[in-house]
Amino acid sequence: MRDEIERFRKAGIQPFGVNPAGVEDHAGYVAKMRFNFPLLSDHDRAIATAYHALKEDGKGIQRTVYVIGRDGTIKFAQRGAPAPAEVVAAVGGRGGGGGGGGAGDHA
Secondary structure, three states, X not given: OXXXXXXXXXXXXXXXXXXXXXXXHHHHHHHHHOOOOOEEEOOOOHHHHHOOOEOOOOOOEOOEEEEEOOOOOEEEEEEOOOOHXXXXXXXXXXXXXXXXXEEOOOO
């Protein structure tokens, strides 16, 4: 996601990551990985639960990509790490998504 940020922005998509680590831990991780998008803390796994991204053990997180439109509807959902072009195409390119995010290890 980091290396394709401009493709997402041109399509009107604001990527972000969701991770169960605490906010304090994120600062170092964001710097180390050179993320150029927000990383949200989901310490209680509420987001992962709501978006069905928990592994069967209830603790681990499955990398999952969602694009949520400005109207609140899910425009794209896929496990794993889909190609950026696939995500953009699924939301119709420019203006199709309006927001986006990943619930996963750092998706």
